[in-house]
Amino acid sequence: MxxxxxxxxxxxxxxxxxxxxxxxxxxxxxxxxxxxxxxxxxxxxxxxxxxxxxxxxxxxxxxxxxxxxxxxxxxxxxxxxxxxxxxxxxxxxxxxxxxxxxxxxxxxxxxxxxxxxxxxxxxxxxxxxxxxxxxxxxxxxxxxxxxxxxxxxxxxxxxxxxxxxxxxxxxQNPENKRLLTSYINEAKEKGLNNKQQREYAFEKLKxxxxxxxxxxxxxxxxxxxxxxxxxxxxxxxxxxxxxxxxxxxxxxxxxxxxxxxxxxxxxxxxxxxxxxxxxxxxxxxxxxxxxxxxxxxxxxxxxxxxxxxxxxxxxxxxxxxxxxxxxxxxxxxxxxxxxxxxxxxxxxxxxxxxxxxxxxxxxxxxxxxxxxxxxxxxxxxxxxxxxxxxxxxxxxxxxxxxxxxxxxxxxxxxxxxxxxxxxxxxxxxxxxNIDPQYAVSQFRRHKSKMGYSIRTNRYRYTEWHDEGYRSYTPYEEGRIIGRELYDYQVDPLETRNLVDDSDYASEAKKLKAQLKDFLTK
Structure with missing residues (x-):
């Protein structure tokens, strides 16, 4: 993109x-x-x-x-x-x-x-x-x-x-308030600032x-x-x-x-x-x-x-x-x-x-x-x-x-x-009327890795890319370190990744093309 x-x-x-x-x-x-x-x-x-x-x-x-x-x-x-x-x-x-x-x-x-x-x-x-x-x-x-x-x-x-x-x-629970107040006071006596007082109290009770x-x-x-x-x-x-x-x-x-x-x-x-x-x-x-x-x-x-x-x-x-x-x-x-x-x-x-x-x-x-x-x-x-x-x-x-x-x-x-x-x-x-084909989500892991996911009416397809990939950088197959495919019609709990299942090869190829088109347009 x-x-x-x-x-x-x-x-x-x-x-x-x-x-x-x-x-x-x-x-x-x-x-x-x-x-x-x-x-x-x-x-x-x-x-x-x-x-x-x-x-x-x-x-x-x-x-x-x-x-x-x-x-x-x-x-x-x-x-x-x-x-x-x-x-x-x-x-x-x-x-x-x-x-x-x-x-x-x-x-x-x-x-x-x-x-x-x-x-x-x-x-x-x-x-x-x-x-x-x-x-x-x-x-x-x-x-x-x-x-x-x-x-x-x-x-x-x-x-x-x-x-x-x-x-x-x-x-608001009285006992929680009493204990947390005492821990905050302890932190104040130690000369900690407001943020540190909060952290000190939460280390003891949260x-x-x-x-x-x-x-x-x-x-x-x-x-x-x-x-x-x-x-x-x-x-x-x-x-x-x-x-x-x-x-x-x-x-x-x-x-x-x-x-x-x-x-x-x-x-x-x-x-x-x-x-x-x-x-x-x-x-x-x-x-x-x-x-x-x-x-x-x-x-x-x-x-x-x-x-x-x-x-x-x-x-x-x-x-x-x-x-x-x-x-x-x-x-x-x-x-x-x-x-x-x-x-x-x-x-x-x-x-x-x-x-x-x-x-x-x-x-x-x-x-x-x-x-x-x-x-x-x-x-x-x-x-x-x-x-x-x-x-x-x-x-x-x-x-x-x-x-x-x-x-x-x-x-x-x-x-x-x-x-x-x-x-x-x-x-x-x-x-x-309009007919949107999919919704896009993403999630970053460890700063350098990003997972992109498309959700259709029935499926979710996800690719995990490494080496700092973002949708505005070149799309390279070699950066892909993981893929996922779930079929919510037969497996709504996502119990099995179907991306390598031969019965889903055609669907996986189609969804991959859709995601790649989104990432590279």
Whole structure:
């Protein structure tokens, strides 16, 4: 994929837009007569473990409600299954090889300074933009959670329920708070700075789950809808259309939720991953040793690829993940209620997305960080004007398609992007349609190795390339160190790599050609 011409075009477009914005801000007008609002809901580490996606054991009435209000994509995939690259991609509408963000440390403003973010572009189109919570990855973004994206500053709420007090390092359980506070004080006495104090405390105590009998507003998750509603009200008072982002950190580890959400599920009824083995014939590079989970003090740090966690710990973790989802679901309901109470549902486009999927013991894996189905597949849904109601689309689509799709729905002309508009799949007009053939994901291993994966309606084909290969460098067969092929029609759990199976030779050749075409175009 040659990005050089795209880079130059996008840079020129950005200069023209920003230049006109600086010299004649008041003259900017929307392309449609009645501008539409955008409520942008991001949920960290959320896989499609939702009732609306057929997971009937889940209690997610508000996400179900949103699904009935619009259209959900059942075969949607992220560009890279880790927070930083995924969020940089969706916010710019560009693949990771274009943003140059493949890790948690890189800021796209430095690696690809010619790019504009979605809300930044909307400012030039007369929108007021603001956000709360996790929209970009917290670590590398510039001051103000990428301050260029917001006409009204991004904020992190801290007005916790006074009955329970502020959490300590995200925890509210009284014993956890007491111990963590004591460890922080020890670190202070040693002269350690704030970051070092946190690290010192977590070396001694870092639970992977917490169920405390507290209110929703005792954790930050319960404050995000309140803060988002404040921003909506402030912008409504200006008479301008809004882009308001609300980014929920849960169900990211640690799996924390008030006790009432844990009580929705019986641990003894929780199903463990059906396939907890390494896939037959799959190269080792496809796996990782879930270091993110192993960093927690109640997890065996000696666990590695191929080793299953004890079943009671698996059930506890899955229970916490499910409770966290239901907790977030309740907060999403507050946002939907607010739009309804203000009578602006009909003029607001709502999009909900997860930044990647999540392993919960399948392949003995936990967290994300792979090109397997459980890591790349996400919930992805739209509602509002121009969107068909109570509809499911099973075509393979990509998260970066969000940028041009939202712009189409609100009537704003989109810049040149890697993604495509999905509006022909969202409307009720049978005369408009597109037929995407595959979604692309990638994952970097050990800096020099990159795995590229395409997911069709039925198959996933993956190639692992070495020697620092990227899609903008020459494609060489000699760099390929591993290949994978899975058939979800006959093997939905990816138990066997079929790439060398003679019965799949023709399909493997076809998929390889498709991936190579994508990588070299």
């Amino acid at each position: 040659n990005f050089r011409n795209i880079n130059i075009a996008f840079l020129l477009l950005s200069i023209l837009i920003l230049g006109s914005c600086k010299t004649n801000k008041k003259s900017v007008k929307l392309t449609n007569s009645k501008p539409k609002n955008i409520l942008f809901i991001a949920v960290d580490d959320l896989k499609p473990l939702l009732n609306a996606y057929g997971e009937s054991e889940m209690y997610t009435p508000n996400i179900d409600r949103l699904a009935k209000m619009g259209t959900i994509f059942t075969n949607a995939h992220v560009q890279q299954a880790v927070c930083g690259p995924s969020r940089a991609s969706v916010m710019t509408g560009m693949y990771p090889d274009h943003t140059k963000v493949w890790d948690l440390e890189t800021n796209f403003r430095e690696s690809a300074p010619e790019l504009m973010s979605m809300p930044e572009y909307l400012i030039t189109q007369g929108y007021e933009t603001s956000a709360t919570g996790k929209i970009y990855h917290h670590g590398p973004v510039s001051k103000g959670h990428d301050y260029k994206s917001w006409s009204i500053p991004h904020t992190e709420p801290n007005y916790f329920d006074e009955k329970y007090g502020n959490p300590v390092l995200a925890y 639970p992977s789950t917490e169920s405390a009998d507290v209110s929703d507003q005792s954790y930050t998750t319960g404050l995000y809808p309140l803060e988002g509603i404040k921003k909506i009200d402030a912008i409504l008072n200006t008479g301008k259309p809004f882009f308001v982002g609300v980014g929920f950190i849960r169900p990211h580890l640690p799996f924390i939720a008030p006790k009432k959400y844990w009580d929705l599920y019986k641990r003894e009824d929780i199903k463990l991953a059906e396939f907890q083995e390494l896939s037959e014939g799959t190269p080792k590079i496809a796996y990782h040793s879930f270091g993110e989970l192993r960093s927690y003090s109640d997890i065996d740090n000696n666990a590695r690829i191929g080793k299953k966690l004890p079943e009671d710990k698996q059930r506890e973790l899955i229970h916490g993940y499910m409770a966290s989802i239901s907790y977030v679901d309740a907060q999403i309901g507050k946002l939907l209620d607010a739009l309804e109470e203000r009578n602006i549902l009909k003029e607001t486009v709502i999009v909900l997305w997860g930044d990647h999927g999540y392993h919960l013991g399948d392949h003995t894996e936990w967290n994300k960080h792979s090109n397997f189905e459980q890591a790349t597949r996400i919930p992805f849904m739209f509602a509002g004007p121009g969107v068909a109601k109570n509809t499911k689309v099973d075509k393979p689509v990509e998260l970066l398609d969000l940028f041009p799709t939202v712009f189409d729905l609100v009537g704003v002309k989109s810049p040149q992007l890697d993604g495509k508009s999905l509006t022909p799949l969202l409307d009720t007009d049978p005369n408009t």
